[in-house]
Amino acid sequence: MATVVSHQLIGSIHRPSNSKASLFPKESLYLPIKFRQNRFKIEATTASQTPVLDTLLSPSTPYKKKTNEASLILIRHGESLWNEKNLFTGCVDVPLTEKGVAEAIQAGKRISTIPVDLIFTSSLIRAQMTAMLAMTQHRCKKVPIILHDESEKAQTWSHVFSEETRKQSIPVIAAWQLNERMYGELQGLNKEETAERYGTQQVHEWRRSYHIPPPKGESLEMCAERAVAYFEDNIQPELALGNNVLIAAHGNSLRSIIMYLDKLTSQEVTSLELSTGLPLLYIFKDRKFMRRGSPVGPTEAGVYAYTKRLAQYRQKLDESLN
Numbered sequence: 001m002a003t004v005v006s007h008q009l010i011g012s013i014h015r016p017s018n019s020k021a022s023l024f025p026k027e028s029l030y031l032p033i034k035f036r037q038n039r040f041k042i043e044a045t046t047a048s049q050t051p052v053l054d055t056l057l058s059p060s061t062p063y064k065k066k067t068n069e070a071s072l073i074l075i076r077h078g079e080s081l082w083n084e085k086n087l088f089t090g091c092v093d094v095p096l097t098e099k100g101v102a103e104a105i106q107a108g109k110r111i112s113t114i115p116v117d118l119i120f121t122s123s124l125i126r127a128q129m130t131a132m133l134a135m136t137q138h139r140c141k142k143v144p145i146i147l148h149d150e151s152e153k154a155q156t157w158s159h160v161f162s163e164e165t166r167k168q169s170i171p172v173i174a175a176w177q178l179n180e181r182m183y184g185e186l187q188g189l190n191k192e193e194t195a196e197r198y199g200t201q202q203v204h205e206w207r208r209s210y211h212i213p214p215p216k217g218e219s220l221e222m223c224a225e226r227a228v229a230y231f232e233d234n235i236q237p238e239l240a241l242g243n244n245v246l247i248a249a250h251g252n253s254l255r256s257i258i259m260y261l262d263k264l265t266s267q268e269v270t271s272l273e274l275s276t277g278l279p280l281l282y283i284f285k286d287r288k289f290m291r292r293g294s295p296v297g298p299t300e301a302g303v304y305a306y307t308k309r310l311a312q313y314r315q316k317l318d319e320s321l322n
């Protein structure tokens with residue numbers, strides 16, 4: 001059984017279940033993503049069909065599986081304007097504060113030599129800002145590009161016509177399933193005033209229990225049903241193909257994903273707290289997730305000792321910059 005956890009430091013695409021296909025297509029086969037019922041659907045197709053996802057992911061986009069290992073970085077967004085005001089935020093779409101921007105940039109520095117091939121964010125601006133700001137610091141210097149596939153027009157109009165430019169880009173997929181838990185009738189209320197009104201114990205249960213939902217909102221369990229399902233259906237298959245993934249999301253959507261990764265019980269997850277803007281690294285190897293803490297910075301020796309692959313990646317970056 002997992003020990004009590006306190007991560008003080010850390011901060012559909014619907015794939016057919018037996019599909020081994022990646023978002024990074026191979027030679028003659030590529031995988032258009034179609035937006036259906038708020039979920040992406042990936043279907044294999046042949047080169048004679050319209051390349052819907054041709055915008056960024058070209059047939060020869062770099063990633064071929066060479067390893068059964070991949071990195072997974074989780075970042076809770078930096079401080080938002082409502083974190084600052086101590087308001088329940090949930091699915092309300094508020095931006096980062098100046099401090100939140102600085103946190104995202106700092107997070108980027110800390111992960112700047114850890115490989116990232118694919119980024120998933122929620123559909124909320126605070127998570128997207130965090131991912132984008134963090135990637136400005138990455139030493140690979142690749143440009144994160146949001147894939148818009150809400151319509152055929154959006155796909156066509158954001159097409160990139162240079163193979164070289166596409167190679168210098170990182171696809172970003174925004175998924176509502178990674179959004180913050182919907183806080184129901186608490187959204188917009190001050191947390192302290194709510195505790196005074198309903199009692200500290202009641203508010204703590206709404207905020208941290210697994211099963212109890214806030215009034216007309218989602219419990220962590222309900223949030224996990226969509227966030228973990230999305231992770232399993234769309235993110236884990238990429239990791240299994242050796243693609244390194246960054247997820248920028250929220251306190252509670254990430255708590256539910258960490259509960260899944262670390263196999264926490266519904267009791268243990270109540271003491272899991274995530275700070276804003278601090279990255280947490282996992283290694284996915286042999287179909288298992290190993291938690292590797294929060295990288296302190298690009299020069300930290302410890303992180304690169306975790307796996308040979310990370311050390312090699314960093315060495316290549318060092319060589320290319322010298």
Ligand SMILES: O=C(O)[C@@H](CO)OP(=O)(O)O
Nearest residue numbers: 087088089090180207251
């Ligand atoms: O207000 C929210 O949406 C969340 C995260 O900021 O709050 P809590 O930590 O209470 O779940």
